[in-house]
Amino acid sequence: MADEESMIRAEGLVKRFGDLVAVDGLSLDVRKGELYGFLGPNGAGKTTTVRMLTTMEIPDEGSIAIDGLDARARVVEVRRLIGVIQQHNSLDKDLTVRENLLHHALMQNLSFKEAKKRIEEFAGIMELQDRMETKVDKLSGGWKKKVSIACSIMHRPEILFMDEPTTGLDTQSRNLLWKLIRGLNKDGTTVFLTTHYIFEAESLCDRVGIINKGRLIAEGTPEELKRRVGAFALVSVGPDGEESVSYHPDSASARAASADVPPDSSISIRPTNLEDVFLELTGRRIRCTIFPPRCSGWPTATSAT
Numbered sequence: 510m511a512d513e514e515s516m517i518r519a520e521g522l523v524k525r526f527g528d529l530v531a532v533d534g535l536s537l538d539v540r541k542g543e544l545y546g547f548l549g550p551n552g553a554g555k556t557t558t559v560r561m562l563t564t565m566e567i568p569d570e571g572s573i574a575i576d577g578l579d580a581r582a583r584v585v586e587v588r589r590l591i592g593v594i595q596q597h598n599s600l601d602k603d604l605t606v607r608e609n610l611l612h613h614a615l616m617q618n619l620s621f622k623e624a625k626k627r628i629e630e631f632a633g634i635m636e637l638q639d640r641m642e643t644k645v646d647k648l649s650g651g652w653k654k655k656v657s658i659a660c661s662i663m664h665r666p667e668i669l670f671m672d673e674p675t676t677g678l679d680t681q682s683r684n685l686l687w688k689l690i691r692g693l694n695k696d697g698t699t700v701f702l703t704t705h706y707i708f709e710a711e712s713l714c715d716r717v718g719i720i721n722k723g724r725l726i727a728e729g730t731p732e733e734l735k736r737r738v739g740a741f742a743l744v745s746v747g748p749d750g751e752e753s754v755s756y757h758p759d760s761a762s763a764r765a766a767s768a769d770v771p772p773d774s775s776i777s778i779r780p781t782n783l784e785d786v787f788l789e790l791t792g793r794r795i796r797c798t799i800f801p802p803r804c805s806g807w808p809t810a811t812s813a814t
């Protein structure tokens with residue numbers, strides 16, 4: 510890949526907390542304009558990675574270049590290029606939406622005049638007009654997240670980092686955010702989004718990196734990743750309730766393989782999903798529910814908790 514296409518390049522990142530290696534030799538390359546998904550279970554090292562990529566945490570080893578700039582040597586310029594939506598929002602709940610936006614705009618070094626102009630602009634873009642004088646405390650989770658995003662993009666960053674932006678949101682709020690994220694990406698913003706929702710990574714992202722125990726264990730488009738495992742899964746459940754899964758390149762070969770399943774088992778054939786990819790690579794589930802639990806085109810949610 511040509512260097513000029515790279516927006517986020519990390520090489521050999523390591524972060525330790527005492528004896529724990531939270532991020533363990535992680536390298537990745539996100540291209541300009543990509544909507545990149547960073548998928549992994551809780552504790553995999555997603556937030557720690559985002560904190561390093563956004564200059565909030567210094568890696569113990571490795572290097573990071575943001576739009577070709579060394580993230581350690583050029584912190585101020587790098588911070589200007591990025592917007593960050595942290596896992597737990599950093600809004601002041603006792604202030605109104607307008608006051609929060611103003612606070613963030615001033616923090617991003619915009620002049621008071623410019624800040625006021627951008628606030629009006631972003632209130633319009635993000636349809637916040639009716640809530641500008643509402644205290645953040647009174648907003649639903651989805652609207653809070655929307656305000657967080659507005660706060661983080663008022664300086665028009667080239668790259669937006671979002672750490673689990675839809676965790677805990679209801680379906681309606683999630684749809685609202687997906688629309689917003691897609692729109693920002695379509696307008697040219699590179700998006701780096703962490704998630705532990707399989708469905709989110711599959712539906713929203715151009716390319717997905719799967720992280721487990723601090724390591725990037727697979728990377729590719731959702732289709733590529735699924736094809737690598739086998740596009741179709743043959744699931745059989747024996748009389749004792751024991752489930753076994755095998756993967757096949759197409760539905761015909763999955764059907765053919767079903768002839769070998771013991772006759773007293775129940776059988777289903779379904780398209781593979783990224784949970785299968787994770788399961789094949791690690792021997793365990795992401796365990797976080799396919800999101801939403803039931804939706805069209807998807808099998809019954811795997812028994813994740």
Ligand SMILES: Nc1ncnc2c1ncn2[C@@H]1O[C@H](COP(=O)(O)OP(=O)(O)O)[C@@H](O)[C@H]1O
Pocket residue numbers: 526529531549550551552553554555556557558
């Ligand atoms: N400041 C910290 N001090 C000690 N351990 C930490 C700290 N931050 C994260 N960890 C640990 O590092 C691992 C990765 O955490 P994190 O990056 O938050 O994972 P994720 O965001 O994927 O859930 C976890 O085991 C977590 O407990």
Ligand SMILES: [Mg+2]
Pocket residue numbers: 555556557596672673
């Ligand atoms: Mg996290």
